[in-house]
Amino acid sequence: MTQKERNGVKFKQYTLQNIDEILQLQQLTEHQRFELEVLARVFPFKTNRYVVDELIDWHNIPEDPIYQLTFPQRGMLSDAEYDRVAEIVRSGNGSGEQLAAAVDEIRYNLNPHPAGQMEMNVPVWEGERIEGVQHKYDETALFFPQAGQTCHAYCTFCFRWAQFVGIDELRFAAPNMDRFVQYLKAHPEITDVLITGGDPMVMNSKMLRKVIEPLLDPELEHLQNIRIGTKSLAYWPHKYVDERDAPEVLEALAAVVKAGKHLAIMAHFNHHRELDPPIVAEAAQRLQAIGAVIRTQSPLIRHINDDPKVWEKMWERQVQLGMVPYYMFVERDTGARDYFAVPLAEAYQIYREAIRNVSGLARTARGPSMSATPGKVEIQGIAEVGNEKFFVLRLIQARNAEWVQRPFFARFDPDATWLNQLVPAFGESEQFFDSQLQVGERDGLPGAIRM
Ligand SMILES: *Cc1c(COP(=O)(O)O)cnc(C)c1O
Ligand code: SF4
Numbered sequence: 001m002t003q004k005e006r007n008g009v010k011f012k013q014y015t016l017q018n019i020d021e022i023l024q025l026q027q028l029t030e031h032q033r034f035e036l037e038v039l040a041r042v043f044p045f046k047t048n049r050y051v052v053d054e055l056i057d058w059h060n061i062p063e064d065p066i067y068q069l070t071f072p073q074r075g076m077l078s079d080a081e082y083d084r085v086a087e088i089v090r091s092g093n094g095s096g097e098q099l100a101a102a103v104d105e106i107r108y109n110l111n112p113h114p115a116g117q118m119e120m121n122v123p124v125w126e127g128e129r130i131e132g133v134q135h136k137y138d139e140t141a142l143f144f145p146q147a148g149q150t151c152h153a154y155c156t157f158c159f160r161w162a163q164f165v166g167i168d169e170l171r172f173a174a175p176n177m178d179r180f181v182q183y184l185k186a187h188p189e190i191t192d193v194l195i196t197g198g199d200p201m202v203m204n205s206k207m208l209r210k211v212i213e214p215l216l217d218p219e220l221e222h223l224q225n226i227r228i229g230t231k232s233l234a235y236w237p238h239k240y241v242d243e244r245d246a247p248e249v250l251e252a253l254a255a256v257v258k259a260g261k262h263l264a265i266m267a268h269f270n271h272h273r274e275l276d277p278p279i280v281a282e283a284a285q286r287l288q289a290i291g292a293v294i295r296t297q298s299p300l301i302r303h304i305n306d307d308p309k310v311w312e313k314m315w316e317r318q319v320q321l322g323m324v325p326y327y328m329f330v331e332r333d334t335g336a337r338d339y340f341a342v343p344l345a346e347a348y349q350i351y352r353e354a355i356r357n358v359s360g361l362a363r364t365a366r367g368p369s370m371s372a373t374p375g376k377v378e379i380q381g382i383a384e385v386g387n388e389k390f391f392v393l394r395l396i397q398a399r400n401a402e403w404v405q406r407p408f409f410a411r412f413d414p415d416a417t418w419l420n421q422l423v424p425a426f427g428e429s430e431q432f433f434d435s436q437l438q439v440g441e442r443d444g445l446p447g448a449i450r451m
Helices: 003-007 016-026 030-042 049-055 065-070 079-090 097-109 178-185 205-216 246-258 278-289 308-320 344-356
Strands: 133-137 140-143 192-195 225-230 262-268 293-300 324-330 366-371 375-385 388-398 407-411
Touching: 016 030, 016 049, 030 079, 030 097, 049 065, 079 097, 140 178, 178 205, 192 205, 205 246, 246 262, 246 278, 278 293, 293 308, 293 344, 308 324, 308 344, 324 344, 344 366, 344 375, 344 388
Parallel strands: 140 192, 192 225, 225 262, 262 293, 293 324, 324 366
Antiparallel strands: 133 140, 366 375, 375 388, 388 407
């Protein structure tokens, strides 16, 4: 172990409270500073020294994609919304009730619960809800450990933003593992557990062990794959390299492989620049050395990665680092969606252009995919037959396993950004799965499922 590793590195974060430290460092104008202060009252804002020092190109703000990724942007609010909050902040009445009321109202207009859909996938078993769990697809259960419901930095586009500003009050987090393990024992069809958040890799080794060890119970032999959804490789790779706890963190994870199960790190990267610092390669190697396979996923987001070249470079670099590109997602309909949304037609073109320019090894990325009520809907293509142009779609993952891979069609619409805006093609009145979704559950009416 080197001297540096023994000393460890300290994680330092920035929020609205100590925002001046970064701003002074980076010499923002008074106007930029004020704008940020206004925006950070409405949207979750948290970043850290690694992101600020290593990832953001401060010579290129506000356009810099990593700046767009972690600092709330003016375009995320309408002029009226912005002016309303700005006026209160300017008048110095900054922490008063008036501000709280204005902020609340704006947040509620941003569709903080795309339909209270978190509820829809919470399993009820023996008459009791299993808190902190979602079980939507037969083979995979999601687990939200309570200690993992925050992140090393917040992404501006995150669909879980409501949780981070306190609207959801971590109501989705599991207080303990016991009920979940019992549920798993009673459900032999579950082969995969996805530990998710927030970012579960904010947990230290001790907390991680508490989540992982119960899953390695010999009675859970049917559990083959433990997945961990995390953005830590982008926001805090020190976690695996030179933080004091790094060896224990790796050991806690290695227990999965030692128990004969597959350890899948579902890494969230939005831009190839996040892969540039050498410490990312080092972190990846350490994870791979314990037997983990790193798969990558990202939504397609305006202002951050709405360019096929960015995806091409990102996927190429990931493959070079031994990672497996997995999903390209469509951004969901919550938060500052007008600012971040990319129409489905454009998303498909970006995917296609990027994928055809990369090695076959990087063509493992599927998408663009919408996590919607019936399941994960992939845009497979845009076709033209006779005079009609339409989207070719399929369910990669479905609430009902029988629907998986069955192609279906929607009328072409260059502006549509989500499944609920698509009209079935060929004069059909509904898609094949619609009648089987419960009344009111049609995608987009109550809203999209959160992953
Ligand atoms: C994406 C997702 C999964 C995992 O799906 P895979 O295609 O197996 O990666 C599981 N549960 C939910 C709710 C999801 O959104
Ligand atoms: S949950 Fe994931 S996408 Fe959301 S802020 Fe945290 S790291 Fe970003």
